[in-house]
Amino acid sequence: MITIKNLIKTYRTEEVETTALNQLSLSVNTGEFLSIMGPSGCGKSTLLNIIGLLDSPDDGSYQFDVEEVASYNEKQRASIRKANIGFVFQNFNLIDELSVYENVELPLIYNKVKPEDRKVKVTQMLERVGIAHRAKHFPLQLSGGQQQRVAVARALVTNPKLVLADEPTGNLDSKNGNEVMELLSELNAQGTTIIMVTHSAYDAKFSTRTISLKDGEIVSEIKNEQKLDILIQ
Amino acid sequence: MLKIWFKIFYRNSKKNWLNLLVNISGLTLGLAGLLIVMLYFNDENSYNQWNPNKDDVYRIANESKRNGIYFSSTSAEAILFKSDIPEVEETVLISPFYRSRVLKYNGQNTFTEKTTFTEPEFFNFFPFEILEGSSGKFLENRKHIALSKTLSEEIFGDKSAIGNLVTIDEEDYTVSCVYEVPGNSHYESDLLIQFSEPFELHWGNFQNELFCKLTPGADVAEVKSKMNNIIIEKNIKPKLEGSGITLEEFDDKYGVIKVLLENLGTIRLHHKADYAGPSGKGNYQLLLVLTGLSLLLILISCVNFINLSTASASQRAKEVGVKKTLGLSKKELTIHYILEVLVQGFMALLFALLLVELILPYFNEFIGKDISIFNGTSILKIVGVAFFTSLFIGLVPAIYVSKFKSIEVLKGNYSRSKKGVLVRNAMLALQFLISGFFLIGVLVIYSQIHFMINKDLGFDKDQTLVVDVFNVGSEYQKYELAKQVLSKNSNILDVSASMFVPGEGNVNGTNLSYGDVGFNSGSNLVDFNYIDFAKLKVLKGRGFSEAFSSDTISSIVINETAAKRLGIYDDPIGKKLRVGWMRDEDNRPLEVIGMIQDYHFDGFDTKIDPMFLLHWNTFSFSKDWLHAMQFKVKSDDVAQTISAIEDFWKVHVDSEYPFSYGFLDKKFAETYDKYQKQQTMFLILSIMVIIISLLGLFALATLTIQQRLKEVAIRKTLGASAREIILPLINSFLKITVIASLILLPIAYFLMQNWLDNFVYRIDMPIWPYIVTPILLLVLVFSVVGFKAYHATKIDLIKYLKFE
Ligand SMILES: Nc1ncnc2c1ncn2[C@@H]1O[C@H](COP(=O)(O)OP(=O)(O)OP(=O)(O)O)[C@@H](O)[C@H]1O
Ligand SMILES: [Mg+2]
Secondary structure (H helix, E strand, C coil): CEEEEEEEEEEECCCCEEEEEEEEEEEECCCCEEEEECCCCCCHHHHHHHHCCCCCCCEEEEEECCEECCCCCHHHHHHHHHHHEEEECCCCCCCCCCCHHHHHHHHHHHCCCCHHHHHHHHHHHHHHCCCHHHCCCCHHHCCHHHHHHHHHHHHHCCCCCEEEEECCCCCCCHHHHHHHHHHHHHHHHCCCEEEEECCCHHHHCCCCEEEEEECCEEEEEEECCCCCCCCCC | CHHHHHHHHHHHHHHCHHHHHHHHHHHHHHHHHHHHHHHHHHHHHCCCCCCCCCCCEEEEEEEECCCEEECCECHHHHHHHHHHCCCEEEEEEECCCCEEEEEEECCEEEEEEEEEEECCCHHHHCCCEEEEECHHHHHHCCCEEEEEHHHHHHHHCCCCCCCCEEEECCEEEEEEEEEECCCCCCCCCCEEEECCCCCCCCCCCCCEEEEEEECCCCCHHHHHHHHHHHHHHHHHHHHHCCCCCCHHHHHHHCCCCEEEEEECCCCCCCCCCCCCCCCCCCCHHHHHHHHHHHHHHHHHHHHHHHHHHHHHHHHHHHHHHHHHHCCCCHHHHHHHHHHHHHHHHHHHHHHHHHHHHHHHHHHHHHHCCCCCCCCCCHHHHHHHHHHHHHHHHHHHHHHHHHCCCHHHHHCCCCCCCHHHHHHHHHHHHHHHHHHHHHHHHHHHHHHHHHHHHHCCCCCCCCCEEEEECCCCCCHHHHHHHHHHHHCCCCCEEEEECECCCCCCCCCCEEEEEECCEEEEEEEEEECCCHHHHCCCCEEEECCCCCCCHHHHCCEEEEEHHHHHHHCCCCCCCCCEEEECCCCCCCCCCEEEEEEECCCCCCCCCCCCCCEEEEEHHHCCHHHHHCCEEEEEECCCCHHHHHHHHHHHHHHHCCCCCCCCEEEHHHHHHHHHHHHHHHHHHHHHHHHHHHHHHHHHHHHHHHHHHHHCHHHHHHHHHCCCCHHHHHHHHHHHHHHHHHHHHHHHHHHHHHHHHHHHCCCCCCCCCCCHHHHHHHHHHHHHHHHHHHHHHHHHCCCCHHHHHCCC
């Protein structure tokens, strides 16, 4: 589904030049659950943002499905993103002024789904993540775990081919974190491709493959056929 | 402490330079506007304030049911009020309008436009500063005159003027004193000439302004009733004797005159009569409106200020939170904040003073005055206004900011308070409302003035050259000569003369009666050709003609209004009328030979009064009243035509007075000059208000959109299109605009209806300003906010999605 070759991304500020991704190559197949690990600042988020078409690389090739998207402009990227990709963030990124229901409904509106279909989909999705009883609440009235479930529901409601999650459990305690991870692996079992950035080896165990980055390069790759303990650093 | 405060203020200002710009520029414009209006007001209020007699001197106006209020009085009143009322110390009659005269001295002619004729007691009422000679000397002899310093220097240079003989109108006068007018004054004459003889007691001639000096502390109401009593006892009752008419019947029919006492100290701005001396009258209503408008301007900038600071307060919440945890008290926080605002207020004040200093020359030219920024105490007042305004607009957000709960703020957990947003929106709506009102105002005023300028006045004012005839003697003969000679000039199509040139205002009023019905009517003396010359429309009968010898003896032409009031509208021809100028023994009938269509002989902001026309020769005494000749000229070679007339003029008409002429359409345009000035002022103020409002809107939109950038980023990641992002951002602003417009329309309609009611001849309220204005507001709001919102769609997503 995703084929990345020799991807380069550098950030320039007045004083320093940081190479966030250095000739990175990676491919992800449909149905995989990939986790990305590595020390802080190694380029995980940068990679995820590029995969999610929120950002574009400086050099290298990126094939999404069969399209070469590395050189796409903002508008073209937006249209692929809208149709194919769902996001889950560490800080949830829900809109405070909108209710749980409205937050989840939002991507459907932007994808021009008919109102009657929207209702069915949102309700189903809220039930699936177990937050239906809170549909009328506002984000600030929910716990972190509940908010993240809403964020997951929002990411999934359009039935995206690919879900990207940047430290989805980073702001949650282990119990709430577990719930979210179970939700993600359940999704994966149903066929959604997932790429997740995490610092937690425990969370990484839920995935089918784990790659580790350092200084913008992949330094190791492990297939999690069984639930293995993996040491970090 | 202060250093840290200043550092934070400085860095904050650098970050929020837009806020600072909006705050300061808004306040600057507001303060500058208020200062100018205050200076103007102050100047208008300063009239006669220098005069030590101002509290005790009253001008007498006369009011009657029939004829309204006259600003002038009779000699009988002057004489009897003084002799019969103990509280009246002294009275004086003074000619109300400036005249032009030429002074001859040593073979040299000096022209002045500001001559005033007066009774000798002038200086007892207007004690000008005497530089040379004395007012006592002036009193001694009716051939003594007084000169202003300017005129004296013009004639005598730096030599003494006193005792010199000058010739005016072929008479010799002695200069008895030189004076300077200490300040703005009812009279600011350059030359004072005394009436040649004391007045005889006469009840019929309302020609001069009458001033009475009352004993200090006199009861004005009582004096007034004594005066009214004298008029009834000495004027009305003797007339009624034996006639069988009661006082009430007389009052109904002719109107008993009652006096009004108008205090010299306040007459400039508060007068019931339509005229307040040759220095002109102040427009109190306009001053109030201008003051109100400039206060509105300040209000709007305050609203901007408060709006911006509360909106940006959440951005500063962190600073406040930290300061609070470090132990700063609420009071100290408030003081810090107010200090910041005071600094901005002070900067605005400086800019405002600078701005006013720059604008004043233009403003002075515009209103025809000479105001300096240091006049009176206005500058002190504006400092006070700036201080208290800053204090006020500092206090509101300061309290708002200092109320933040420190823990929540530090957790980043302050949510935008619903109440704050509501207040902010209400203030924004208020601004839109005011801006919208100004827009509608400008459009309605524009429509009315456009209507006035293009209205058919009922007479022809094109290509008509009006040349002033001064007091040169045998004016009518000179006119006849000029007509005879100049008519031959191929560039001059026609020559005529009428006593009053349209638009000049003071149409001489006199009684016009038919049988029992009589009233005060405008009068005009005209040449045979005048009706054709001015293209007046004859509705019934005919105009004057040389073919009828009776037309110079017993023919009269009246306008529609006069015919209606006389009750002869349907069949006016042949009716026999009388006019007030006829002596009692003068028995000739004046027969109506024609009725002309009403025309605007007196400017179009006044109602068309009844009016009659007579030929110049009808009364022998009235021939001196010719003070202008009119020439219809060809449109090409106008300059040459004028110099041809001037050449003739210098030789045959007048070699002393300056040759003074104007075109009738331009002269007439002066009658709506006042409204055009109102329009200009309104336009300038509206542009200011709209700019300030838009600046405020721009800054507020910037802020609110900044606060919502994260939301924008989220929506964008979820696939929202640019339109889908922009609309919710603009939405609330558009809603406010619509609501403000809905409130605005009826208010504006009501107020503008009121304004239009000031006009006798007015347009129907135009509807289009009420459609255009909301649309314009929406477009402006849409473009300003849309511009910011569009920018918001271009943000760097990752920056705002990142956990912070
Ligand atoms: N906008 C930016 N401007 C400059 N440098 C940046 C920017 N964003 C990221 N970087 C740099 O790029 C490198 C990679 O950043 P990235 O956010 O991908 O790290 P990460 O692996 O996600 O770290 P963490 O685990 O702390 O989230 C870092 O060295 C960072 O300082
Ligand atoms: Mg990261």
